[in-house]
Amino acid sequence: MLQYDQLPPGSSLIDAELPDLSGQPVRLSAFGEPFLAVMFICNHCPYVKGSIEEIVALARKFQGQVAFVGINSNDFERYPEDAPEVMRTFAQTHGFNFPYLLDEAQQVARAYKALRTPEVFVFDQARKLRYHGRVNDTPKDPTTVTDHTLQRVLEALLQGQEPPVTEADAIGCTIKWKPGHEPTVRIAST
Template sequence: MLQYDQLSLGAGLIEAELPDLSGQTVRLSAFGEPFLVVMFICNHCPYVKGSIREIVALAEKYRGKVAFVGINPNDYERYPEDSPEAMQTFATAHNFNFPYLLDRTQAIAKAYKALRTPEVFVFDQSRKLRYHGRVNDAPKDPSSVREHTLDLVLAALVQGQEPPVTEANAIGCTIKWKPGNEPSVTIG
């Protein structure tokens, strides 16, 4: 069985400084809200397209309590639909209410050990990882969602409770790695 290394629960926020859609640098540690959602997303993945409305709605629902940031790690030279220009179009079309950043080198995706889009990492007030995984259980088909996993986690955390789930396999497309940049695999 193939196994990929994952960021451990309780791990600290991995700092990143990435450009947003206007070219301004955004630091992950600069967000002042008590909780931070770091999401690896892109423009072309049908799983992102199917869950983006829920993501935008959650960012609005938890405004002031939870900061959201989207990071596009895909190789846009081989997948032009994930280019910076296409990111702007996608963000505008979906009324993004959070920064959408570009991970040109894929170093941040690798540091987070992210494998999919969408893939979510939730950090608490101390910027320790409290949840890693999916947005919901049917990200490609919003009408089939039975569990809004990220919403359940955030609702518990903002009320000072333990999240009902701390890990749920991310469901989505694989990150489109630049040739030779793929994550390492162990066979177990």
Template sequence: MALTPSNSFERGAKAPDFKLPDTVSGNTISLQDIRGEKGTVVMFICNHCPFVIHVNEQLVHLAKDYKDQGIGFVAISSNDVENYPQDAPDKMKTHAEEVGYPFPYLYDESQEVAKAYDAACTPDLYVFDAELKSVYHGQIDDSRPDNGIPVTGESIRAVLDAILNNDKYSGPEKPSIGCNIKWKQ
């Protein structure tokens, strides 16, 4: 596991479009399908990363707390499954069902979507407004495995609350930290 910070993503940049298979439903899902009326959260995650495992419960809470308020959520795994078979689509489906993800868990086999977002790590979170313009890219909160800080979702909740209050989020964007995306060779 290589400890990797997220790359920068310009505020105001348009969300790159995608159409990917959902490992749970078997349907192909696009950005437009999961787009929320007020905002959208795109998360790059995977099954085995200890940083994702550490925040999984909070990801579920975030989606449940905000999806009925007009925020859309989607998770994408872009890892190379040939070298990391624990992230294969059938295992993604099992993982999503066990954790109880209330959002689609999409498989980016070509890794083109991760490249379009310049995703670097898992978890890597992007928040877009109603027009799919970037308002935040960064951490969920200050908690990391073994640092003793509780997982609250504080950083991402501040952004989502600003969107719901029709305020412009002008707070900090601390990079997410996690395992590097497992790129194909």
């Protein structure tokens, strides 16, 4: 069975500085909100398209309490629908109220051991990882969602409680890696 390494719960925020849609650098550690949701998303993935309204609504609902940051790490040379100019259109079309950053070198996705879009990493006040995983249980089809996982996690954390789950497998497209940047795979014993 193939397995990929994952960032374990309790891990510290992996800081990075990436350009936003206007080319201005944004540092992950610069956000002052008590919680930080680092999301690996892109423009073309049907799972992102199916859950983006929920993501934007959560960013609005928790504004001032949770900083949301979207990161596109896809190889836009091979997938031009994820190019920066399309990122701008996608963000405008969906009313992004959070930064959408470009990880052109894919170093941030590799550091976070991210594999999918959408995939979320939630950090607390001490910038320790409290949740890693999906937005909801059926991100491709918002009409069939029965578990708004990210919302439940954020509500619990904001009430000073432990999150109901710390990990929930991200459901979505694989990150489109540049040749040679693919994540390390290991064979797990059964």
